[in-house]
Amino acid sequence: xxxxxxGDSTAFEQLAMQHVTNLYRxxxxxxxxxDARDVTQETLxxxxxxxPRLRDDGRFEPWLRQICVNRCRNELxxxxxxxxxxxxxxxxxxxxxxxxxxxxxxxRRLAVSDALAVLPPTQRAVVVLHYFVGLPLREVAGTLAxxxxxxxxxxxxxxxxxxxxxxEGEA
Amino acid sequence: xxxxAREDLPREVRDQLDGARGAVPPVDLVDGVMVEVRGARxxxxxxxxxxxxxxxxxxxxxxxxxxxxxxxPFGGNRTPSGTEAPAAVPSGGQLVTVVEGDFRLELWTxxxxxxxxxxxxxxxxxxYIGPEASVTLYHADPMLTFLLNExxxxxxxxxxxDDVCQQTVARRNEAITIPYTKSAAWTPDDPNAAFYQxxxxxxxxxxxxxxxxxxxxxxxxxxTCGGRDVSLGQKLDISVxxxxxxxxxxxxxxxxxxxxxxxTGTKISSGQDMRIVxxxxxxxWLAVHAxxxxxxxxxxxxxxDAKGHEVGSLGGVDASWMSPDVLAVLRYGEGGPATGTVILxxxxxxLDEGVPxxxxxxxxxxxxxxxxxxxxxxxxxxxxxxxxxxxxxxxxPLTPGAWDPTGRWLAIREVSGIAGPGDPYPLxxxxxxxxxxxxxxxxxxATSVFFSQDGHMLTDVVDPTGTGxxxxxxxxxxxxxxxxxxxxxxxxxxxxxxxxxxWLVGRPELEAAVWNPATGEIVKIAxxxxxxxASGVVAVVRDGYGGQTGGLELNGTAAGxxxxxxxxxxxxxxxxxxxxxxxxxxxxxxxxATDLYLLAVP
Numbered sequence: 001x002x003x004x005x006x007g008d009s010t011a012f013e014q015l016a017m018q019h020v021t022n023l024y025r026x027x028x029x030x031x032x033x034x035d036a037r038d039v040t041q042e043t044l045x046x047x048x049x050x051x052p053r054l055r056d057d058g059r060f061e062p063w064l065r066q067i068c069v070n071r072c073r074n075e076l077x078x079x080x081x082x083x084x085x086x087x088x089x090x091x092x093x094x095x096x097x098x099x100x101x102x103x104x105x106x107x108r109r110l111a112v113s114d115a116l117a118v119l120p121p122t123q124r125a126v127v128v129l130h131y132f133v134g135l136p137l138r139e140v141a142g143t144l145a146x147x148x149x150x151x152x153x154x155x156x157x158x159x160x161x162x163x164x165x166x167x168e169g170e171a
Numbered sequence: 172x173x174x175x176a177r178e179d180l181p182r183e184v185r186d187q188l189d190g191a192r193g194a195v196p197p198v199d200l201v202d203g204v205m206v207e208v209r210g211a212r213x214x215x216x217x218x219x220x221x222x223x224x225x226x227x228x229x230x231x232x233x234x235x236x237x238x239x240x241x242x243x244p245f246g247g248n249r250t251p252s253g254t255e256a257p258a259a260v261p262s263g264g265q266l267v268t269v270v271e272g273d274f275r276l277e278l279w280t281x282x283x284x285x286x287x288x289x290x291x292x293x294x295x296x297x298x299y300i301g302p303e304a305s306v307t308l309y310h311a312d313p314m315l316t317f318l319l320n321e322x323x324x325x326x327x328x329x330x331x332x333d334d335v336c337q338q339t340v341a342r343r344n345e346a347i348t349i350p351y352t353k354s355a356a357w358t359p360d361d362p363n364a365a366f367y368q369x370x371x372x373x374x375x376x377x378x379x380x381x382x383x384x385x386x387x388x389x390x391x392x393x394x395t396c397g398g399r400d401v402s403l404g405q406k407l408d409i410s411v412x413x414x415x416x417x418x419x420x421x422x423x424x425x426x427x428x429x430x431x432x433x434x435t436g437t438k439i440s441s442g443q444d445m446r447i448v449x450x451x452x453x454x455x456w457l458a459v460h461a462x463x464x465x466x467x468x469x470x471x472x473x474x475x476d477a478k479g480h481e482v483g484s485l486g487g488v489d490a491s492w493m494s495p496d497v498l499a500v501l502r503y504g505e506g507g508p509a510t511g512t513v514i515l516x517x518x519x520x521x522l523d524e525g526v527p528x529x530x531x532x533x534x535x536x537x538x539x540x541x542x543x544x545x546x547x548x549x550x551x552x553x554x555x556x557x558x559x560x561x562x563x564x565x566x567x568p569l570t571p572g573a574w575d576p577t578g579r580w581l582a583i584r585e586v587s588g589i590a591g592p593g594d595p596y597p598l599x600x601x602x603x604x605x606x607x608x609x610x611x612x613x614x615x616x617a618t619s620v621f622f623s624q625d626g627h628m629l630t631d632v633v634d635p636t637g638t639g640x641x642x643x644x645x646x647x648x649x650x651x652x653x654x655x656x657x658x659x660x661x662x663x664x665x666x667x668x669x670x671x672x673x674w675l676v677g678r679p680e681l682e683a684a685v686w687n688p689a690t691g692e693i694v695k696i697a698x699x700x701x702x703x704x705a706s707g708v709v710a711v712v713r714d715g716y717g718g719q720t721g722g723l724e725l726n727g728t729a730a731g732x733x734x735x736x737x738x739x740x741x742x743x744x745x746x747x748x749x750x751x752x753x754x755x756x757x758x759x760x761x762x763x764a765t766d767l768y769l770l771a772v773p
Binding site for chain 1: 204551
């Protein structure tokens with residue numbers, strides 16, 4: 001990290017290789033497979049450019065994750081402003097094509113994507129960081145720079161909305 | 172609390188997340204990143220006045236900047252002196268390929284190694300490999316742009332395009348060959364300007380000795396003008412050596428002759444994550460924050476006297492001078508910012524006063540006023556108040572430096588609800604004398620604000636033209652008429668005022684500059700961290716990144732301002748004492764450790 005921070009692009013490439021899979025998975029969970037590549041790429045380029053500001057090498061991974069989540073939230077906000085560019089349908093179509101014409105798979109994917117899409121970006125970020133990345137609530141709060149109490153309230157609100165969308169799926 | 176169990180999620184959502192858990196990134200994703208990484212420079216740790224919307228621009232925007240410079244008001248241009256693409260890569264040449272969606276991009280050179288006298292042949296091809304017989308591409312001119320980056324130096328040429336919407340029909344499996352075209356961009360005071368001028372005059376592509384990275388980038392939209400349906404990049408390295416018997420002077424160069432700085436302060440302290448809060452208004456005390464500012468861990472506000480002797484410390488995550496002897500200190504409780512408290516610390520006596528309520532931010536005027544951002548455990552509102560008043564306002568004060576020097580005006584980001592750092596919200600001014608909130612026509616993200624002694628404010632605004640274009644600008648607002656149109660400086664970050672009506676501005680890809688709003692003149696003065704004294708002396712903690720020294724004439728004058736340079740590569744500062752006789756600055760080390768230096772200026 002130190003070498004990359006000092007401008008060594010080869011060192012940064014090694015870091016990128018090490019973290020790209022986790023970032024890509026977070027992005028997939030947040031914005032879907034269709035935009036995960038772009039978001040991951042933007043995250044790593046932004047990380048390279050901002051790396052000199054990282055003052056604690058030991059915080060590189062959470063710092064990188066924070067950039068990724070912020071990029072995902074930006075993408076979700078962009079979709080909200082420009083719904084015609086929403087890639088969820090394309091994403092679902094890819095799933096459909098890959099699953100060799102299983103209509104139920106397409107329907108299911110569309111439904112799930114729609115349910116996640118109705119969550120505000122802030123709630124979706126909390127759900128993904130806690131349930132997908134597995135961060136404790138305190139670290140979710142730190143990543144999103146919000147109080148822990150806000151994390152809890154957003155998780156509760158998100159669960160309420162998701163249960164309303166999937167009443168039969170409640171555990 | 173560990174939060175609700177995963178089983179609380181509906182099954183469909185769990186399936187969705189499990190699916191993402193198995194996602195595998197495309198194999199060439201990192202390659203694509205590295206093309207952009209090597210085509211763009213890292214930002215440096217700029218002072219707060221350069222941070223803002225401009226800093227958030229991505230690599231693509233940085234490339235646009237290069238393109239603008241090639242055709243803009245600075246020196247530089249493109250010449251149609253390209254080389255012809257051979258039918259096949261000659262023996263000894265190089266070829267690299269990338270496939271993205273329905274397109275394949277190939278970049279080649281005729282050799283791997285050249286001498287400085289040898290002509291160099293470079294070309295690239297773009298091939299449509301999709302299902303249609305043909306598609307129409309809308310693109311800039313040329314369709315592909317080339318960059319030449321010196322690996323061990325600072326020279327970088329290329330990227331020049333005309334931002335027009337040209338059309339090219341791409342037929343399936345037919346390669347469109349784009350030969351290399353020279354382009355370069357520079358400002359008149361660019362340390363490499365002489366080299367770029369000489370290099371552009373040569374109709375043949377030749378390069379100085381060294382290893383150079385050749386980058387080709389292409390963006391286009393398919394069947395409609397606008398957008399980025401196609402975005403490809405590829406790169407390779409070539410080596411250039413001196414011919415036998417030649418001397419380095421045979422190659423035009425214009426490396427800057429560094430002038431070593433002469434001044435070095437005295438280290439007064441070391442610690443983790445030290446950030447300069449500021450001098451007290453009378454210059455008697457200096458406050459420094461040590462710690463990460465998180466709700467976990469120990470954060471201290473450390474106080475030094477004017478000679479650098481530590482006179483005390485107290486727990487806190489942020490602080491601001493309310494008056495010459497009173498430092499407002501913010502502390503987090505167990506719930507983080509939601510349970511923050513504020514105490515007023517009287518430095519001379521050591522007495523502390525608590526302020527009733529929970530707060531998440533403090534901003535003192537230095538003249539006795541204090542703005543307090545109100546903590547909201549629900550996280551759904553952002554409001555603030557002034558100490559001693561019951562009135563609550565939406566938003567929060569921009570920090571640092573939200574108060575004008577008289578302590579009357581407070582710059583506000585008028586947030587309704589919760590906002591991300593870059594979200595645009597109205598910029599307003601609170602008149603602390605009357606309690607009136609005065610709107611301006613502009614919107615800001617999380618940014619800094621600077622005031623002059625003559626009643627003006629400079630800050631970074633978002634989308635100043637209201638076109639939805641995410642381009643930032645420094646906006647100069649007249650406090651007498653804050654609703655009137657401001658003087659805008661597109662693409663720059665705001666900075667402190669000089670006493671003569673000019674301002675320091677900057678942006679990450681270029682050096683700090685002096686801006687004269689009356690004439691529009693911008694003169695680059697330095698690469699590094701910059702601070703301005705009340706009398707207008709500019710101090711620069713030199714940015715030693717990559718061995719570069721910048722072009723500042725240290726301990727002399729630049730752009731008509733007196734300037735002094737300080738040894739070292741800075742993280743924070745330099746911060747002048749109010750009397751202009753002392754400077755404090757912090758130098759970063761690895762793993763967050765920071766050394767704090769104090770310099771007495773003759």
